[in-house]
Amino acid sequence: MLLVLALYLAAYVLCASALWFWRVNRRSERPPATPTLLRGPGESLRWRLQKLDDALLRHVFAAAFLPMTVFLGGLMLALQLDGRARDATFAAAFLLFLGTLFLTGRWMMQKITLRRDCHLGLLGEKIVAENLAPLVAAGCRVFHDVPAGAFNLDHVVVGPTGVFAIETKTRRAGRALANRRPDEIVFDGDQLIFPWGNDTFGLDQARQRAAWLGQWIRTAAGETVPPFAILTFPGWNVASAAASDVHVLGTAEIPPFVRRAPVTLNHAQIETIARQLEHRCRDVEF
Incomplete structure (x- = not known):
């Protein structure tokens, strides 16, 4: 069962990475003529939002799967032990899972808040x-x-x-x-x-x-x-x-x-x- 979960995580990482690289490479496509344009309102914020969106898939993946990966690693280690060592390792893995879940959740909220602030700033620039x-x-x-x-x-x-x-x-x-x-x-x-x-x-x-x-x-x-x-x-x-x-x-x-x-x-x-x-x-x- 643990082997199946590990294989699933590996397959997910590969698919997510391929999708991200495909999206980035499509952005490099250009028409024959490439004139430069004047900066629009909030151009710096627009670029920042684009970078945040490009990294959003990686952020979501890290926040969703890192805690579970940590827990599965601790669980696999605990299954190789006996007695009190197994119980202590399992408890440590669970506590580490909770800590990682809290940290990744807070980190994800910071990214979401940053994106909301950038979007609000861009809207203000357009209004002006x-x-x-x-x-x-x-x-x-x-x-x-x-x-x-x-x-x-x-x-x-x-x-x-x-x-x-x-x-x-x-x-x-x-x-x-x-x-x-x-x-x-x-x-x-x-x-x-x-x-x-x-x-x-x-x-x-x-x-x-x-x-x-x-x-x-x-x-x-x-x-x-x-x-x-x-x-x-x-x-x-x-x-x-x-x-x-x-x-x-x-x-x-x-x-x-x-x-x-x-x-x-x-x-x-x-x-x-x-x-x-x-x-x-x-x-x-x-």
Whole structure:
């Protein structure tokens, strides 16, 4: 019986491995022409999700069969012993099975949670991109997921009224405290007041991303244009109670904010900056 189970596990491993390699190899198929495309909203998250999905079969297999493999190995060892040694080995195998089951279950839950978070972040990026699309008609150029070495800029808008670096943070709603709206974030100029508490989530990051973008534009395009730092939370109502160098806005408020800013760039400057951004963002293979 144990031999049959062992053979079954070996056959399952071989079939699962063959299926995984077949899927990966199919991804390498390409048409004759392979143009590079501009990065879409949440491109980095999309790639991360794809890698998680590619590894999902291996994760499920490990979580499902590793505990049983450990138990069967201990059971086979126990059957070769006698008396108390057999009982002790069997008990140890069962405890090891429970421990392995707990660890693999927790590990699998971490992978599932990571995938859910990536999917939520990708959805938030798409929501912001959809709200930014009408700015193109106003003479703006919009770029998404701009690579910047160890990090990326979620969205960059270049238009007559300047350059805007937009940081997107997609957060799930939590339990609201008394006298706080469950769907509103209030910015008091120093910190963000969420329904469940206060923190500075995303403020420093938005500020640093905008500073990096300004430095890069000076180097790559030869233009001194301090970008506006914008922090937005898709799906949330945002109320700003004080001015700050970081503009915390609702997603739908970004286009009006861009249009209201004073005109600072001419057409030639817009095209120069946009050309450098396009070169940086055109790296998605077919």
